[in-house]
Amino acid sequence: MSTLLSVENLEIRTAGRVLVSGVSFSITAGERVGLIGESGSGKSLTALAVLGLLPDSMRASGSVLMDGRQIVGARDRDLVPLRGRSVAAVFQEPMTALDPLMRIGGQVGEVVRRRAARDGRKPGRAEVDAQVTALLERVALPEPGRVARAFPHEISGGQRQRAAIAMALACRPKLLIADEPTTALDVTTQAEILKLMEGLVRDEGMGLLFISHDLPVVATVAERALVMRRGELIEEGAVEPLFDRPAHPYTEGLVAAARAFDAALETAP
Amino acid sequence: MSGHDAMVSGNGRARKAALPWPLAVGGLLVGLHIVVALLTLVWTPYGVGDMAGGRLEAPSLAHWAGTDRLGRDLMTQIMIGSRIALLVGCGAVALGALIGVTIGILAAFATRTLDDVLAAALDILIAFPTLLLAMLIVASSDGASLGTAILAIGIAGSAIVARLTRILAKRVLAMDYITAARVAGTGWPGIARIHVLPNIWPTLIVNFALQFGLAVIAEASLSYLGLGAPPPNASWGRLLQEAQASVYTAPFGAIAPGIALVSLVIGLNLFADGLRDAADPTRRRSR
Ligand SMILES: Nc1ncnc2c1ncn2[C@@H]1O[C@H](COP(=O)(O)OP(=O)(O)OP(=O)(O)O)[C@@H](O)[C@H]1O
Ligand SMILES: [Mg+2]
Numbered sequence: 001m002s003t004l005l006s007v008e009n010l011e012i013r014t015a016g017r018v019l020v021s022g023v024s025f026s027i028t029a030g031e032r033v034g035l036i037g038e039s040g041s042g043k044s045l046t047a048l049a050v051l052g053l054l055p056d057s058m059r060a061s062g063s064v065l066m067d068g069r070q071i072v073g074a075r076d077r078d079l080v081p082l083r084g085r086s087v088a089a090v091f092q093e094p095m096t097a098l099d100p101l102m103r104i105g106g107q108v109g110e111v112v113r114r115r116a117a118r119d120g121r122k123p124g125r126a127e128v129d130a131q132v133t134a135l136l137e138r139v140a141l142p143e144p145g146r147v148a149r150a151f152p153h154e155i156s157g158g159q160r161q162r163a164a165i166a167m168a169l170a171c172r173p174k175l176l177i178a179d180e181p182t183t184a185l186d187v188t189t190q191a192e193i194l195k196l197m198e199g200l201v202r203d204e205g206m207g208l209l210f211i212s213h214d215l216p217v218v219a220t221v222a223e224r225a226l227v228m229r230r231g232e233l234i235e236e237g238a239v240e241p242l243f244d245r246p247a248h249p250y251t252e253g254l255v256a257a258a259r260a261f262d263a264a265l266e267t268a269p
Numbered sequence: 270m271s272g273h274d275a276m277v278s279g280n281g282r283a284r285k286a287a288l289p290w291p292l293a294v295g296g297l298l299v300g301l302h303i304v305v306a307l308l309t310l311v312w313t314p315y316g317v318g319d320m321a322g323g324r325l326e327a328p329s330l331a332h333w334a335g336t337d338r339l340g341r342d343l344m345t346q347i348m349i350g351s352r353i354a355l356l357v358g359c360g361a362v363a364l365g366a367l368i369g370v371t372i373g374i375l376a377a378f379a380t381r382t383l384d385d386v387l388a389a390a391l392d393i394l395i396a397f398p399t400l401l402l403a404m405l406i407v408a409s410s411d412g413a414s415l416g417t418a419i420l421a422i423g424i425a426g427s428a429i430v431a432r433l434t435r436i437l438a439k440r441v442l443a444m445d446y447i448t449a450a451r452v453a454g455t456g457w458p459g460i461a462r463i464h465v466l467p468n469i470w471p472t473l474i475v476n477f478a479l480q481f482g483l484a485v486i487a488e489a490s491l492s493y494l495g496l497g498a499p500p501p502n503a504s505w506g507r508l509l510q511e512a513q514a515s516v517y518t519a520p521f522g523a524i525a526p527g528i529a530l531v532s533l534v535i536g537l538n539l540f541a542d543g544l545r546d547a548a549d550p551t552r553r554r555s556r
Binding site for chain 2: 051053056057077080081082083084085087088089090091092093096097098099100101102107110111114118164167168170171177
């Protein structure tokens with residue numbers, strides 16, 4: 001399997017503070033990797049660094065090779081053609097993940113058009129509309145016609161997140177980065193979205209970097225997990241052995257907490 | 270299916286039943302001024318310079334707003350004043366919007382250093398009184414004219430528009446959908462056009478209408494001080510200034526242009542409010 005993403009010794013610092021340090025990992029094509037850790041451990045920053053989208057106030061060093069191209073230190077202009085083709089992202093907040101003033105169909109259509117333009121084609125309106133409907137169907141949105149004409153505030157949070165996933169799919173990326181895409185959703189919706197994402201990633205043969213602080217969630221979608229704490233990668237390995245026999249006490253703590261939570265749910269009436 | 274129907278009819282009802290009153294009243298007031306301004310292009314009750322009646326006459330059937338100290342019909346001058354006010358307002362707001370939105374968007378997308386420099390420059394320009402700017406511009410040109418008034422008021426307004434645009438744009442740029450768009454490979458001109466401008470537009474429109482009101486007042490102030498358009502451009506500011514000497518004996522000379530000025534400014538402000546609601550689909554639905 002070819003390596004899709006290779007991160008070597010990534011360090012992120014801002015005015016005097018080191019936020020992430022010594023992070024190294026890689027993702028091969030089609031592999032599903034979970035990135036787990038407590039709030040503030042640097043998961044999102046690592047994802048942004050991989051996307052080359054760190055805020056101006058931060059500096060990254062080390063190496064991030066995405067599809068063979070160096071991201072660290074590259075100019076934004078040089079990254080534009082790489083993005084979308086190699087990598088797409090879904091974020092945590094379904095409310096801010098979509099432009100509130102654009103109809104869903106318009107937003108998905110924009111990505112479809114951009115993607116086509118990259119392949120040197122200029123699709124007509126009908127073709128874009130057809131692709132938008134197909135994508136909305138792909139993420140199992142009911143009544144794709146209605147959803148395409150709706151504004152984000154006119155559909156539910158789970159539906160918004162599905163629409164955001166449809167936009168990411170429209171890019172046909174090799175790697176999908178999902179930063180806590182289900183945290184803001186209720187448990188049932190969360191389970192549906194996770195199943196959907198896992199199926200889609202598998203079908204399309206995309207790599208997945210799935211970020212969450214929720215252990216069971218990561219266990220559902222990922223084959224391999226990376227555990228972060230205070231800006232450092234402290235443990236990594238295949239999901240099952242890692243969660244069954246955690247080597248690091250911190251991971252052990254995470255696992256124990258998740259078990260206790262599950263147990264509490266089961267004993268509850 | 271039924272959900273869709275409900276949504277459509279819901280929207281339709283909201284739009285029909287609730288033409289918001291600020292939009293209606295504001296539109297009416299502004300519309301009135303526009304009609305009068307257009308009318309003056311082809312007809313006025315009397316000629317602008319005609320000494321059509323006695324000096325400082327009170328309002329009558331022949332002279333609805335009375336006459337000035339030279340016996341000229343005030344209604345005629347006030348009507349032409351509408352034209353001047355709208356012309357300067359439009360020109361200044363268009364100029365201010367063009368410069369302001371451009372600078373604001375550039376600053377929002379700029380690197381930190383450039384952004385800081387632009388922000389500081391804007392703060393200085395905002396602190397600079399419109400009046401001083403107008404005097405500088407008049408001094409460096411052939412004298413006061415409609416053009417210098419538009420230029421001065423437009424430039425002064427552009428700083429405020431730029432600062433607002435920058436703040437609004439930065440707020441939009443912090444949203445996840447912008448990051449998602451960037452990840453999808455949209456360059457910054459695309460992001461500005463597709464996401465930033467439409468999202469800040471409703472607020473900017475309100476600001477433009479408010480700016481329009483301020484521009485009308487600024488124009489009146491400039492011509493009050495003799496820095497506005499010279500005669501025969503009958504500006505409300507000049508009418509007020511001329512009426513000042515006789516404000517106790519003939520108060521209507523000041524009241525009538527005052528009413529014209531206030532009605533246009535209030536109309537513009539109400540219209541701004543109504544427009545904001547109409548331009549924002551989230552508000553449209555919640556009503
Ligand atoms: N713009 C910023 N400027 C300075 N520090 C920041 C900034 N953004 C994040 N940080 C800091 O970097 C650290 C890592 O943040 P990050 O957002 O990556 O955490 P996270 O693991 O994604 O947490 P969560 O699960 O809450 O999303 C935190 O300590 C945070 O305070
Ligand atoms: Mg985060």
